Amino acid sequence: MCHRCGVSDEAVQAVRLRAPRHRVSRRAIGYWTVRAGLGWLVLLAAQIVALVLGWSWLRDWWTVTVPVTVLLAAVHLIVMPQWRYRVHRWEVTTEAVYTQAGWFNQERRIAPVSRIQTVDTDRGPFEQVFRLSNVTVTTASAAGPLRIDGLDRETADQLVEQLTADTQAERGDAT
Amino acid sequence: MxxxxxxxxxxxxxxxxxxxxxxxxxxxxxxxxxxxxxxxxxxxxxxxxxxxxxxxxxxxxxxxxxxxxxxxxxxxxxxxxxxxxxxxxxxxxxxxxxxxxxxxxxxxxxxxxxxxxxxxxxxxxxxxxxxxxxxxxxxxxxxxxxxxxxxxxxxxxxxxxxxxxxxxxPTGTELARLSPRWIGYGPFTLSGLVTVGVVAAFLSRLVNEFHVDPTKYGATREVTDRVLHTPVPILVLEVLVVLVVLAAVAGTAGYVLAFWNFRLSRLPGGTLHITRGLITTRAVTLEERRLRGVELSEPMLLRAVRGARCIAIATGLRVGRGAERGGSLLLPSAPRAEAHRVAVAVLGRPAPFTVPLTPHGPRARRRRYTRALWPCLVVVAALALLWLLVGLPGWVPQASVVLLVLAALVATDRYRSLGHALVDGTLVTGRGSLVRRRCALPTDGIIGWTVRRSFFQRRAGLATLTATTAGGEQRYPVQDIALDDATALADAAIPGLLTPFLETAAGPVRSTVEA
Known part of the structure; x- marks a missing residue:
């Protein structure tokens, strides 16, 4: 209950912030799996290299560390991408950009279109393999650029076009 | 061009x-x-x-x-x-x-x-x-x-x-001027401790450069001899006392050096003008239309003597720890009432600094305790384990229990400063214990919202609502506020922005977890 917000209790009870409407591309699941999988592979490779080089502490413990790494990796790679896919959402109106991201910790970000400073899109090597693209919208605040991960390319291009057109209509330095 | x-x-x-x-x-x-x-x-x-x-x-x-x-x-x-x-x-x-x-x-x-x-x-x-x-x-x-x-x-x-x-x-209206009595707040700043550290580092470097052996000379040998023959607890106590005294002296000296002749005034052209300094003089001029808010900050030591500082939240300036160097300091350590007065004068609206903050409720309080106590519990448990396995002296884990007490005290205090308000078109956030801050942000300077919910926050029905702005620290969080209150607060602060994304309870509410 927010007594000093100038909002009645009734309104507080009744109104909720819903999730953004659009999901990202399903291919993003594959992309997230591969990206996270590489991190785990590096960890595993490091252990194997250490084992080959014969570091004594690892010789006694590898029967524990390697299976634990594999198990954690498996759980992470099965759970995380699916969970992310359910969370990651976005929506753009003529007035505002609204995103939701994360999995274990989740975050929603809203910025008015009138305060947008830049709209970027870029494709890393893995994103290219999965034909994905991400869109980053920045405002004058160094905190909280809005990033939409795992969009399919056409959607991303359309989105950038729309946002650029909308922001061009605005005046001022948006700070 | x-x-x-x-x-x-x-x-x-x-x-x-x-x-x-x-x-x-x-x-x-x-x-x-x-x-x-x-x-x-x-x-x-x-x-x-x-x-x-x-x-x-x-x-x-x-x-x-x-x-x-x-x-x-x-x-x-x-x-x-x-x-x-x-x-x-x-x-x-x-x-x-x-x-x-x-x-x-x-x-x-x-x-x-x-x-x-x-x-x-x-x-x-x-x-x-x-x-x-x-x-x-x-x-x-x-x-x-x-x-x-x-x-x-x-x-x-x-x-x-x-x-x-x-x-x-020196034209314009004067908003504040250093009173010599404020120098008494000098010892209660951490900058004194930092200075002592810097001086110590410099001395040790000098000793290295000169290849001085401290045991060679009369005075220093006496000191080193005494140090080597004093029982440990007394030695620790002595060192602490010396450090505290040095830090206090350095803090006072630093305060005088930096803030002598401090003067904050408002010039007719719509700018704030700050001049200060004893040896190095500094004059910062800040356009008021670049001001996005004012922060009242009370570091713990300063709070103990009822002092506070006042910091501008402005675009183009740094805040926080760098406030002194970055030039956003509106008032150095001074009596709280004075900091209060300056904050109100600069912001031009009194309510944000007088209004009692809405507390965030028992769930937010519980989270303060869990977040403060868990890390301490881990440390205590680890020490106890070391005592069992490696034969660490028994008094170490016993003494570490003090940590828990301290953590609980900090948590209590953190909850006490936690809160928010929306008055006079200004979002007010309160948080912190080691440094208690109250930030007042006029809502037209807010350029976006972030609603962050960690796994544990979701279970407790809480969220951290962050207002982003182009000035100061760029993000000003309202910590652990109930989710519905966060929505209501954001909606009331910037009417219209959230409207297309709001739903009544009757409609299909899609929560992030159930989807």
Missing amino acids: TRADDVPEWRRLSTRMLVIHPVQALIQSVPALAGLLIAGTTSGNGPLWGALGAAAAVVLGLLRWFTTRYRISPEQVQVRRGLLRRRVVSVPRDRIRTVDVTAPPMHRLLGLARVSVGTGRSDRGRSDELRLDALAAPVAAELRDELLHRRPAARTGEVVAAAEAPAGP
């Missing part, structure tokens, strides 16, 4: 910098040079390299003077520098937010002042900062007026007035 070649001509920095650069380079290499003179040829090439470095620094300094030019056209300020790689930094004049005129001791002796021009981007790194080191003090003051008030700067009368102090003409 089209006529840039003919109209304003490139100007050089003051010729007196040709004196300052070599002297500065020499002072910086004093330890190395002293080593060279005293230790002579004895050991290593360290001192030699030091001398070479000093010579190089002198040459570089002189080169910098010869290669730096600046010019001010009606549209922009440009600085050209570099010998091999020519670089021109241009700042459009309507993007200038602050002008900072600093005169370190040597500059002051020679009547010079350094001018830094702050743009909105300067809080993201120093590379694009526009800095003129240095101009004659009257020219610097004139330049500041010209840049911020956008009027021609050829009024000779003012130039004469400004010549006495790079501080600038």
Whole structure:
């Protein structure tokens, strides 16, 4: 209950912030799996290299560390991408950009279109393999650029076009 | 810009910098040079390299003077520098937010002042900062007026007035002035401790350079002997007392050095003007339309003596720990009532600093305790384990239980300062214990919202609502507020922004977890 917000209790009870409407591309699941999988592979490779080089502490413990790494990796790679896919959402109106991201910790970000400073899109090597693209919208605040991960390319291009057109209509330095 | 070649001509920095650069380079290499003179040829090439470095620094300094030019056209300020790689930094004049005129001791002796021009981007790194080191003090003051008030700067009368102090003409309404009694707050700043650390590091470096053996000389040998023969607890106590005293003295000295003659005033052109400093004088001018809010900050030590500081949340300035250097400090450690008064005067609305904050409820309180206690519990458990396995002395884990008590106290206090309010079109956030802050952000300076919910926050039905802004720390969180309250608060602060994304309970509410 927010007594000093100038909002009645009734309104507080009744109104909720819903999730953004659009999901990202399903291919993003594959992309997230591969990206996270590489991190785990590096960890595993490091252990194997250490084992080959014969570091004594690892010789006694590898029967524990390697299976634990594999198990954690498996759980992470099965759970995380699916969970992310359910969370990651976005929506753009003529007035505002609204995103939701994360999995274990989740975050929603809203910025008015009138305060947008830049709209970027870029494709890393893995994103290219999965034909994905991400869109980053920045405002004058160094905190909280809005990033939409795992969009399919056409959607991303359309989105950038729309946002650029909308922001061009605005005046001022948006700070 | 089209006529840039003919109209304003490139100007050089003051010729007196040709004196300052070599002297500065020499002072910086004093330890190395002293080593060279005293230790002579004895050991290593360290001192030699030091001398070479000093010579190089002198040459570089002189080169910098010869290669730096600046010019001010009606549209922009440009600085050209570099010998091999020519670089021109241009700042459009309507993007200038602050002008900072600093005169370190040597500059002051020679009547010079350094001018830094702050743009909105300067809080993201120093590379694009526009800095003129240095101009004659009257020219610097004139330049500041010209840049911020956008009027021609050829009024000779003012130039004469400004010549006495790079501080600038003392016109306008005074909002605050240092009272000598405030110096009593000096010992209660951590900067004293930092100073002690720096001095200690410097001394140890000196000892190394000179190859001094502390056991060789009478006075120091006595001290080292005593230290070696004192029982540990008493030694710890002694060291602590000495540290506290030193830190207090250093804190007081630092306070006097930095804030002597402190004066905050509001100039008619819509700017805030801050002058301060005993030896190095500093004058910061800040356009009020760049102000995005005001922060009242009470570090724990200062709070214990009912003191507080006041910091501007402005674009183009840094805040937080760097407030003193970054120039956003509106009032140094002073009585809380005074900080309060200044905050209200600068913001121009009293309610944000008087309104009681809405607390965030029992779930937020529980989270304060769990977050404070868990890490401590882990430490205590680890120490206990070490005691069991490795034979750590038993008093260590026992003593570590004190940690839990401290954590609980901090948690209690953190909950007490936690809260929010929305009054007079201003979002007010309160948080922190080690540094308690109350930030007041007029809502028209808020350029977006972030609603963050960690796994545990979702289970507790809480969220952290962060207002993002172009000024200060860029993010001002309302921690652990109930989710519905967060929505209501954000919606009330910026009406309309959230509306398309709101739903009534009757509609299909899609939560992030169930989807």
